[in-house]
Amino acid sequence: MSHPALTQTPVYVYEKPVRLWHWINALALVVLAVSGYLIGSPPVVTGGEASDHYLFGYIRFTHFSAGYVLAIGMAGRAYWAMVGNQYARQLFAPEVNQRAWWEGVWHEILWYLFLVPEARKHVGHNPLAGLAIFLFFVVGALFMIVTGFALYSEGLGSGSWADLAFGWVVPLLGGSQATHSWHHLGMWYLVVFMITHIYIVLREQFVSRQSMTSTMIDGWRTWKDDRP
Amino acid sequence: MSERPDSFYDVMRRQGISRRSFLKYCSLTASSLALGPQFVGNIVNAMETKPRTPVLWLHGLECTCCSESFIRSAHPLAKDVVLSMLSLDYDDTLMASAGFQAEEVMEETIRKYKGRYILAVEGNPPLNEDGMYCIIGGKPFVERLRYAAKDCAAVIAWGSCASWGCVQAAKPNPTQATPVHKVILDKPVIKVPGCPPIAEVMTAVITYMLTFDKLPDLDRQGRPKMFYGQRIHDKCYRRPHFDAGQFVEHWDDEAARKGYCLYKMGCKGPTTYNACSTVKWNEGTSFPIQSGHGCIGCSEEDFWDKGSFYDRVTQLNVFGVEANADTLGLAAAGAVGLGIAAHAAVSSTRPKHTETQSKEKENV
Numbered sequence: 251m252s253h254p255a256l257t258q259t260p261v262y263v264y265e266k267p268v269r270l271w272h273w274i275n276a277l278a279l280v281v282l283a284v285s286g287y288l289i290g291s292p293p294v295v296t297g298g299e300a301s302d303h304y305l306f307g308y309i310r311f312t313h314f315s316a317g318y319v320l321a322i323g324m325a326g327r328a329y330w331a332m333v334g335n336q337y338a339r340q341l342f343a344p345e346v347n348q349r350a351w352w353e354g355v356w357h358e359i360l361w362y363l364f365l366v367p368e369a370r371k372h373v374g375h376n377p378l379a380g381l382a383i384f385l386f387f388v389v390g391a392l393f394m395i396v397t398g399f400a401l402y403s404e405g406l407g408s409g410s411w412a413d414l415a416f417g418w419v420v421p422l423l424g425g426s427q428a429t430h431s432w433h434h435l436g437m438w439y440l441v442v443f444m445i446t447h448i449y450i451v452l453r454e455q456f457v458s459r460q461s462m463t464s465t466m467i468d469g470w471r472t473w474k475d476d477r478p
Numbered sequence: 479m480s481e482r483p484d485s486f487y488d489v490m491r492r493q494g495i496s497r498r499s500f501l502k503y504c505s506l507t508a509s510s511l512a513l514g515p516q517f518v519g520n521i522v523n524a525m526e527t528k529p530r531t532p533v534l535w536l537h538g539l540e541c542t543c544c545s546e547s548f549i550r551s552a553h554p555l556a557k558d559v560v561l562s563m564l565s566l567d568y569d570d571t572l573m574a575s576a577g578f579q580a581e582e583v584m585e586e587t588i589r590k591y592k593g594r595y596i597l598a599v600e601g602n603p604p605l606n607e608d609g610m611y612c613i614i615g616g617k618p619f620v621e622r623l624r625y626a627a628k629d630c631a632a633v634i635a636w637g638s639c640a641s642w643g644c645v646q647a648a649k650p651n652p653t654q655a656t657p658v659h660k661v662i663l664d665k666p667v668i669k670v671p672g673c674p675p676i677a678e679v680m681t682a683v684i685t686y687m688l689t690f691d692k693l694p695d696l697d698r699q700g701r702p703k704m705f706y707g708q709r710i711h712d713k714c715y716r717r718p719h720f721d722a723g724q725f726v727e728h729w730d731d732e733a734a735r736k737g738y739c740l741y742k743m744g745c746k747g748p749t750t751y752n753a754c755s756t757v758k759w760n761e762g763t764s765f766p767i768q769s770g771h772g773c774i775g776c777s778e779e780d781f782w783d784k785g786s787f788y789d790r791v792t793q794l795n796v797f798g799v800e801a802n803a804d805t806l807g808l809a810a811a812g813a814v815g816l817g818i819a820a821h822a823a824v825s826s827t828r829p830k831h832t833e834t835q836s837k838e839k840e841n842v
Contacts, residue, residue: 290790290791291742292723294725294733294742300718300724301718304722304723305723307723362821407712408703421698426751427784427785435794435806438810438811439807449822
């Protein structure tokens with residue numbers, strides 16, 4: 251799976267639901283980051299009665315809707331990890347118990363430090379990518395989903411489903427204001443991931459020996475040379 | 479003199495209420511609780527025989543603002559609460575006796591009402607230096623608290639001091655002031671936070687416990703749900719301006735004069751659980767937001783250490799630096815962006831290894 255690929259023929263890696271999820275998820279993250287930032291530092295409307303405007307209400311509605319998309323998408327993606335092909339599982343399960351995998355992480359680090367002459371081929375994620383995506387995206391998004399619904403439960407009120415499922419998070423993080431702050435910081439954690447992710451996949455598409463960005467569009471991993 | 483403690487009925491008769499009025503009151507109570515007429519007898523019996531629950535009110539490391547608030551209760555009047563509804567056997571601030579006489583009352587209540595009295599605690603015990611930062615009656619307060627709590631039915635933690643620690647527990651907390659629930663572990667602790675709590679909330683909590691002889695429904699953090707179940711924000715009369723996006727941005731701007739939402743001025747209404755926006759203060763006259771200042775979140779845990787009262791995005795004290803989420807995040811994103819730019823620049827100057835190498839190999 252994460253071992254260097256031995257095949258030379260194109261491989262169908264990302265099935266349709268995975269690709270669809272990826273792009274919906276990407277859109278949701280952008281919407282969440284922008285609307286979330288605006289919730290912390292809202293734009294101001296002037297003039298008229300309060301009943302003439304609903305700007306902040308719409309911003310919050312957008313944020314909550316996109317939050318649901320992220321959470322439901324994550325659940326769907328976890329389901330696909332179980333029923334999809336072998337590559338669908340990689341997102342949630344970096345093979346940390348395998349020595350060769352760690353060796354692969356190290357090799358990728360050297361590759362990005364320009365210390366090894368060429369990249370290895372990987373059908374699925376390369377080990378470093380798998381590790382980074384797990385630590386930044388999976389852990390980060392789960393943290394945002396949990397803290398997000400905890401904050402959402404404050405609006406729904408005590409006894410609501412969100413309160414019963416996620417309300418315990420608020421006292422754990424030191425109260426509502428602190429939970430807001432951590433949720434806000436989590437946004438930047440994901441922004442850092444997004445910047446890095448986009449740079450790396452574009453770079454790999456052009457510099458490495460395999461397809462990268464286009465694979466998430468058509469699903470096929472193609473190779474630029476026929477050596478192992 | 480009989481040993482039988484005063485019942486509610488005894489007290490009501492002493493207040494000049496006739497037997498006839500008393501029975502009417504019992505019938506009304508039965509119907510308002512939707513209990514049919516046959517239950518009137520039960521209520522009469524309970525009122526006649528159930529002894530009043532005594533309350534011991536201890537003061538630890540505190541500023542007495544809870545007591546000051548309590549005696550201003552309008553509904554019910556603090557006078558009625560103290561004189562008729564509860565038997566406040568010991569409260570060194572409010573009681574007439576002092577010194578050894580007062581201490582004797584406390585001893586007697588603990589002995590006589592073992593396991594039945596309510597312990598109300600205002601302030602908290604400092605634990606550092608064996609509790610020497612708060613000495614009452616020649617003993618560290620923490621010892622006195624443990625002693626009084628040993629035989630009580632339940633503990634009420636008045637105010638943010640007893641509930642969370644409040645100002646005296648603010649960083650670095652040299653006296654190690656500790657909230658009551660972290661010292662008394664074997665009794666139910668009802669937190670009534672606020673600095674101070676609203677007078678009516680205090681009297682209502684204590685009246686509820688005495689009337690129904692049970693603890694009020696508590697939330698996850700031990701606060702009575704009936705007063706701490708919603709945020710100030712949820713019932714704020716300025717909420718329409720929040721949803722509209724009409725915010726005050728300076729204390730002297732047009733929006734401030736028009737009474738718009740104080741969210742951007744750091745109002746903690748959206749993150750504070752309390753009844754200020756419904757019960758209000760001083761006989762329902764006003765509350766901070768109504769008088770033009772944002773909520774400072776005084777009933778929230780460690781509100782003193784949670785950044786400025788006037789910032790929306792507050793300081794986070796993490797990783798040894800004090801910065802808010804935006805400054806931290808922008809710095810991190812900026813650093814990563816610069817790193818990527820540098821990496822991309824280096825990448826572009828290097829020959830494409832795969833191509834050159836494959837060519838080299840072809841040449842060999």
